Amino acid sequence: MKRAKSTCVAAQSLPDAPGLILHDLSKDYGTQRAIETLGCEIRGGEFTVLLGPSGCGKSTLLRMIAGFETPTGGRITLGGRDITALPSSQRDIAMVFQNYALFPHLDVAGNITFGLNVRRVPRAEQRQRLDEVARMMGLDALLRRKPAQLSGGQQQRVALARAVISGRPVLLMDEPLSNLDAKLRAEMRAEIRALQRRLGLTLIYVTHDQVEAMTMADRIILLNAGRIEQSGTPEQIYSRPATPFAARFIGSPPMNLVPAEALGIAAPPGTSAGLRPEDIEIAETGLPARLVSHEYLGADLLITVAAGSARLILRRPARLGLPPGPELCLRWAPDALHRFAPQPGPASLPTPDPASDPASGPACAAEPAPQPAS
Amino acid sequence: MTFATPTSATAAVSAPVSATTGAWPGLDRVLISVGAWMLGLIWIAPLLYAAWTAFHPAAYETRFDLLAPLSLENFPLAWKQAPFARYFLNTVILVTSILSVQLVVGTLAAFAFARLRFAGRNLLFGLVLVQMMVMPDILLVENYRTMRMLGLVDTIAAIGLPYMASGFGIFLLRQTFMTIPRELDEAARLEGVSLLGLIWRVYVPLAKPTYLAFGLVSVSAHWNDFIWPLIVTNSVSSRPLTVGLSIFAAPDSGVQWSVINAATLMTSAPLLIGFLLFQRQFVQSFMRAGIK
Ligand SMILES: Nc1ncnc2c1ncn2[C@@H]1O[C@H](COP(=O)(O)OP(=O)(O)OP(=O)(O)O)[C@@H](O)[C@H]1O
Ligand SMILES: [Mg+2]
Secondary structure: OHHHOOOOHHOOOOOOOOOEEEEEEEEOOOOOEEEEEEEEEEOOOOOEEEEOOOOOOHHHHHHHHHHHOOOOOOEEOOOOOOOEEEEEHHEEEEEEOOOOOOOOOOOOOHHOOOHHHHHOHHHHHHHHHHHHHHHHHHHHHHHOHHHOOOOHHHHHHHHHHHHHHHHOEEEEEEOOOOOOOHHHHHHHHHHHHHHHHHHOOOOEEEOOOHHHHHHOOOEEEEEEEEEEEEEEHHHHHHHOOOOOOHHOOOOOOOOEEEEOOOOOHOOOOOOOOOOOOOHEEEEEOOOEEEEEEEOOOOOEEEEEEEEOEEEEEEEHHHHOOOOOOEEEEEEEOOOHHHOOOOOOOOOOOOOOOOOOOHHHHHOOHHHHHOOOOO | OOOOOOOHHHHHHHHOOOOOOOOOOOHHHHHHHHHHHHHHHHHHHHHHHHHHHHHOOHHHHOOOOOOOOOOOOOHHHHHOOOOOHHHHHHHHHHHHHHHHHHHHHHHHHHHHHOOOOOHHHHHHHHHHHHHHHHHHHHHHHHHHHHOOOOOOOOOOHHHHHHHHOOOOHHHHHHHHHOOOOOHHHHHHHOOOOOHHHHHHHHHHHHHHHHHHHHHHHHHHHHHOOOHHHHOOOOOOOOOOOOOOHHHHHHHHHOHHHHHHHHHHHHHHHHHHHHHOOOHHHHHHHHHOOOOO
């Protein structure tokens, strides 16, 4: 434990924060399976976001890493060391809880140094580390206040400070920003991101907010119903979603996902096609469609069109305005099109209406394969 | 604005009228006040009588005279005629030892019931609840037999022992501990506290109002307890105040009422003064602990 000896951990980055590997991890609650057997690697020094809808098992996964839940099966290694059976305090992991979990009876200083106190770090060193961390987090003036006398953002900062002062290289956060208002949330996002970079922490961050995930993550692990849908950088997941779920979950408004036939694309039956709203252009030629409605967002305009039986949303700069008439043609770059093979199990996609034929649209030159946009 | 005032005034007046039967507005409120005052007076009358006689010469025991001369001589008289100093000491030892053991046992048991998982937890907790249902007086004989078996009859320990594991205390603390968020528990464990450290650093400080409220109930109950100490003690060295006072006040001892009442005031004074001094804290912690 050379870190424990260094007195100025907080200000220096950890040269080699360890990574985590989950080996075939699973978790059952009674007969209900919360986490399907899954494996993945969380790299050292990276900002990893566990993203997924409510109830998909993000917290469960995080709590298994922290040691608050025992996995039903599988192992967890941290920097090569098997930590599956270790108590949480010996895992070299710090955590920021959703409701901050500050001790109401201790003042800010007492909260931040709680762990040092428990571990009997000498007073002088405690004070020095407290000073350093308090300065870094902008808490100097608040050290004598009780948590009840702090705003939500300040409490959040105290919780962060308590995690940082431990000097532990791995930090877990479970929806840490969900209690803050939108403006503060944006600020704290940047702050947490900067802190992680500066200290070189291995940070695992749980959220159900895809914007948070996209803006903060080095790597996103997208979970759904206890399974990993996809993992990769935000760019990879956005531009190359592996499954229809990943395609719909990330991006706002979500990707248009329609049966391939509706777009006039030759594909095996049951294949669905996906197009991001911003990748669809209104052009002279292409897939005929009809204007249904539009929504003004300030910078952008969301236009809903019907192409045969399929509804598509497209996004374009508001200054371009609406197309002149209700009939229009759609075009997209070939590499903007995502194809998803038919999913086993119940299909959640609308079944194509055989009566509608895209070629029968009025004004467009019939052109089954749309032209690449230049 | 100008129109609103008369309307709201009539509304305020008409509400109590319609609440009563109409003809006698506010009659029920008057009756309630009178009743409350009567009950209060009846309740406090003996105390007032005791205070009156204690501060006046013996000649005024049965004669009420507003101008009667005040005197403090009854107190030293009482103090000298019986070993009250010893009784005080006994009671203080009794009350503090009961309370401290109750707090330690109660805290550990309550924590176990609130946060640990072990076989038979619900059954054991059921037994704790049963203890709260059983009137202590029912157990007098059985307790006496136990104390004799232990060879403890006529000791302070014998008075306290049956009350040291308080079901009420365990129950109260458990309920409080269960309201403490699990996240706090987990945050502390992550920092590496031991189980006892967790209780001491997190659970105990957060349950402070409950401790204060329970402490008051326990101290006043055992300060004033009479029957059991009367049965189990028979010497000056173990007798608490209540028993000592009753022996002192026994009719055949031939002591004057004014002196007896001075002794009575003396024995209950520490509790009364303590309560008056900390009244606000007590009321607050009763509110927070959910006892009313
Ligand atoms: N202690 C428990 N006992 C039984 N089932 C549980 C328990 N904790 C979680 N679950 C179940 O496990 C599944 C995953 O829960 P988890 O809390 O990990 O979801 P989550 O992804 O964190 O959701 P959210 O975004 O709402 O916090 C849920 O179906 C939940 O009902
Ligand atoms: Mg959760």
